[in-house]
Amino acid sequence: MTMPFENYTIKDIAKxxxxxxxxxxxxxxxxxxxxTETKKLVIAYAEKINYRxxxxxxxxxxxxxxxxxxxxxxxxxxxxxxxxxxxxxIAYDKNYQVVISxxxxxxxxxxxxxxxxxSRSMDGLLMALSSETTDIxxxxxxTEKGFPxxxxxxxxxxxxxxKVTIDNRMGAYQAxxxxxxxxxxxxxxxxxxxxxxxxxxRLSGYKTGLLAGGLDFxxxxxxxxxxxxxxxxxxxxxxxxxxxxxxDGIFISGDKLTTGYLLAIKQxxxxxxxxxxxxxxxxxxxxxxxxxxxxxxxxxxxxxxxxAAELLIxxxxxxxxxxxxxHIILGTEFIAK
Amino acid sequence: MTMPFENYTIKDIAKxxxxxxxxxxxxxxxxxxxxTETKKLVIAYAEKINYRxxxxxxxxxxxxxxxxxxxxxxxxxxxxxxxxxxxxxIAYDKNYQVVISxxxxxxxxxxxxxxxxxSRSMDGLLMALSSETTDIxxxxxxTEKGFPxxxxxxxxxxxxxxKVTIDNRMGAYQAxxxxxxxxxxxxxxxxxxxxxxxxxxRLSGYKTGLLAGGLDFxxxxxxxxxxxxxxxxxxxxxxxxxxxxxxDGIFISGDKLTTGYLLAIKQxxxxxxxxxxxxxxxxxxxxxxxxxxxxxxxxxxxxxxxxAAELLIxxxxxxxxxxxxxHIILGTEFIAK
DNA sequence: CTGAAAGCGCTAACAC
DNA sequence: GTGTTAGCGCTTTCAG
Numbered sequence: 001m002t003m004p005f006e007n008y009t010i011k012d013i014a015k016x017x018x019x020x021x022x023x024x025x026x027x028x029x030x031x032x033x034x035x036t037e038t039k040k041l042v043i044a045y046a047e048k049i050n051y052r053x054x055x056x057x058x059x060x061x062x063x064x065x066x067x068x069x070x071x072x073x074x075x076x077x078x079x080x081x082x083x084x085x086x087x088x089x090i091a092y093d094k095n096y097q098v099v100i101s102x103x104x105x106x107x108x109x110x111x112x113x114x115x116x117x118x119s120r121s122m123d124g125l126l127m128a129l130s131s132e133t134t135d136i137x138x139x140x141x142x143t144e145k146g147f148p149x150x151x152x153x154x155x156x157x158x159x160x161x162x163k164v165t166i167d168n169r170m171g172a173y174q175a176x177x178x179x180x181x182x183x184x185x186x187x188x189x190x191x192x193x194x195x196x197x198x199x200x201x202r203l204s205g206y207k208t209g210l211l212a213g214g215l216d217f218x219x220x221x222x223x224x225x226x227x228x229x230x231x232x233x234x235x236x237x238x239x240x241x242x243x244x245x246x247x248d249g250i251f252i253s254g255d256k257l258t259t260g261y262l263l264a265i266k267q268x269x270x271x272x273x274x275x276x277x278x279x280x281x282x283x284x285x286x287x288x289x290x291x292x293x294x295x296x297x298x299x300x301x302x303x304x305x306x307x308a309a310e311l312l313i314x315x316x317x318x319x320x321x322x323x324x325x326x327h328i329i330l331g332t333e334f335i336a337k
Numbered sequence: 338m339t340m341p342f343e344n345y346t347i348k349d350i351a352k353x354x355x356x357x358x359x360x361x362x363x364x365x366x367x368x369x370x371x372x373t374e375t376k377k378l379v380i381a382y383a384e385k386i387n388y389r390x391x392x393x394x395x396x397x398x399x400x401x402x403x404x405x406x407x408x409x410x411x412x413x414x415x416x417x418x419x420x421x422x423x424x425x426x427i428a429y430d431k432n433y434q435v436v437i438s439x440x441x442x443x444x445x446x447x448x449x450x451x452x453x454x455x456s457r458s459m460d461g462l463l464m465a466l467s468s469e470t471t472d473i474x475x476x477x478x479x480t481e482k483g484f485p486x487x488x489x490x491x492x493x494x495x496x497x498x499x500k501v502t503i504d505n506r507m508g509a510y511q512a513x514x515x516x517x518x519x520x521x522x523x524x525x526x527x528x529x530x531x532x533x534x535x536x537x538x539r540l541s542g543y544k545t546g547l548l549a550g551g552l553d554f555x556x557x558x559x560x561x562x563x564x565x566x567x568x569x570x571x572x573x574x575x576x577x578x579x580x581x582x583x584x585d586g587i588f589i590s591g592d593k594l595t596t597g598y599l600l601a602i603k604q605x606x607x608x609x610x611x612x613x614x615x616x617x618x619x620x621x622x623x624x625x626x627x628x629x630x631x632x633x634x635x636x637x638x639x640x641x642x643x644x645a646a647e648l649l650i651x652x653x654x655x656x657x658x659x660x661x662x663x664h665i666i667l668g669t670e671f672i673a674k
Numbered sequence: 675c676t677g678a679a680a681g682c683g684c685t686a687a688c689a690c
Numbered sequence: 691g692t693g694t695t696a697g698c699g700c701t702t703t704c705a706g
Contacts, residue, residue, distance in 0.1 A: 057699035081413035394683035
């Protein structure tokens with residue numbers, strides 16, 4: 001039974017075949033300078049002994065690690081885990097490794113992760129900002145230095161970089177419009193940290209939706225969750241406050257927030273009996289099992305991941321500095337209950 | 338505004354302070370050979386210019402990457418994502434980076450991932466076998482060679498290595514005992530690939546549970562899903578077959594399988610009206626929202642991750658080859674509906 | 675077409 | 691206590 005792979009080096013091959021390491025290196029990389037025969041010889045022998053390049057050595061030399069860093073708030077999140085799947089599908093094809101890290105919505109951890117990735121010679125980053133992040137100067141510096149970062153979902157408007165988002169306004173509008181057309185008059189809005197791009201855009205869509213139904217916007221019906229629903233406590237608190245406002249419908253602006261809201265309602269029989277109609281962003285695959293039933297705004301999460309990864313790898317592999325950055329905006333899908 | 342970090346090297350520091358690179362290196366690593374003054378000087382300057390070691394160079398030299406590989410079938414799985422959180426909590430403290438990859442229950446992809454990690458100089462691996470895996474010889478070779486691998490959840494009985502699992506028999510027994518005590522007479526069992534450790538152990542607990550209620554074991558009431566519920570099709574198929582057997586209760590042996598079963602039932606009004614009582618393994622945080630209500634067996638997923646990571650890092654950092662391997666077995670929690 | 679040699683950034687004998 | 695040197699495995703000028 002042969003070992004799966006021994007730690008052979010280029011030198012071993014060179015010695016065995018009476019060639020120089022450089023020739024072997026070139027042969028393995030299919031350089032035009034090497035004769036077909038030598039190539040065949042080298043490749044055959046390399047296969048026989050199951051030679052693998054040492055990626056660490058290669059990275060050191062080439063200053064390229066063939067690794068992409070992903071930074072999200074949490075992987076145990078339907079939306080993010082689907083985005084990651086999309087990223088991986090592309091990375092896998094193009095022979096990039098993917099490294100995932102979580103911020104848990106902490107700006108400090110986010111910065112640590114970014115620095116860690118940067119100093120670990122990641123070739124580029126894919127990230128959605130944490131809900132706590134306000135200071136993005138360091139990211140700005142990094143991108144200006146030429147370090148490739150593609151932002152998705154929660155993107156910084158101030159930074160010039162490739163971005164992939166969805167039409168948040170439209171997604172929000174459709175949800176609120178549905179609630180409004182269902183006869184709801186006091187439609188609350190449960191959302192994430194106030195300063196985030198997605199929060200602003202969805203709020204804007206919410207307002208348009210109200211307007212379409214001739215409803216007035218009332219700031220008291222909007223509750224922000226600083227940690228984007230990462231902590232159930234903040235959701236419970238926000239829900240209690242919204243209920244005091246006698247809402248009859250609610251538009252919820254995030255995966256964790258939507259399930260968190262339902263959990264909060266379920267814990268309290270009185271809340272449950274109010275029959276508040278729910279429309280929320282979520283990419284959960286088990287929404288149809290939920291009681292009460294809810295309407296949902298679904299994001300093309302896998303596609304977002306794919307497009308973001310394509311942009312990133314494109315940027316990494318392009319010789320020149322990008323002069324124009326793309327901002328891809330995808331559509332959402334509204335599914336009435 | 339200063340840059341977050343320039344690419345300074347030890348040489349730069351050495352030059353600036355009129356020292357040799359080795360002195361700087363030693364000072365930074367707090368070597369006993371270096372005078373306190375020099376250390377202070379070096380550290381202060383390093384901080385000033387925001388110096389970071391190049392981990393690639395260090396890895397090449399030390400043959401250690403401070404990275405752990407995690408291999409699971411899917412991260413969009415409540416159980417696995419919680420395990421990963423546990424692993425990260427330890428890795429983060431001990432300054433290891435964590436790299437995650439998915440097999441999607443494919444033995445081929447699993448092998449590719451393992452080889453990839455191995456050749457990428459991961460210091461060790463944490464893995465749960467894919468449902469498709471039967472040939473584990475290559476893993477055997479790797480561990481025998483001294484490459485640290487800690488297995489969790491789905492573990493290979495034949496390989497000598499640290500393992501972290503739960504008391505699958507007891508978990509299954511409690512679930513089936515509950516169903517039986519609720520008066521169910523024909524209790525089906527929906528489970529994963531037949532050869533997996535968890536499948537065998539949970540089947541054994543299922544049998545004991547039946548016995549406790551004076552019920553006979555009927556192989557026709559057991560349905561295996563080769564891909565562990567990764568594909569809804571195979572679940573639908575299995576559910577249809579079980580229903581034909583007139584079951585009045587069901588014990589389900591996995592996270593995806595449990596939600597998949599509920600989705601299958603929900604799609605079909607007739608199925609739903611049979612009111613089959615459900616007890617299943619799942620670590621979903623939104624079980625309480627599900628209709629029909631179900632009883633669950635919960636695994637201490639976070640703890641599993643922590644313990645596995647501790648074992649792995651311990652093995653990596655121990656000078657000698659482990660002579661005795663630990664098998665940690667944790668308890669489950671049964672939550673009646 | 676192939677080889678010799680330098681060097682990526684870091685560490686660690688081995689000197690002094 | 692500090693410096694010199696070699697070398698981790700690889701790629702890539704530069705020579706031939």
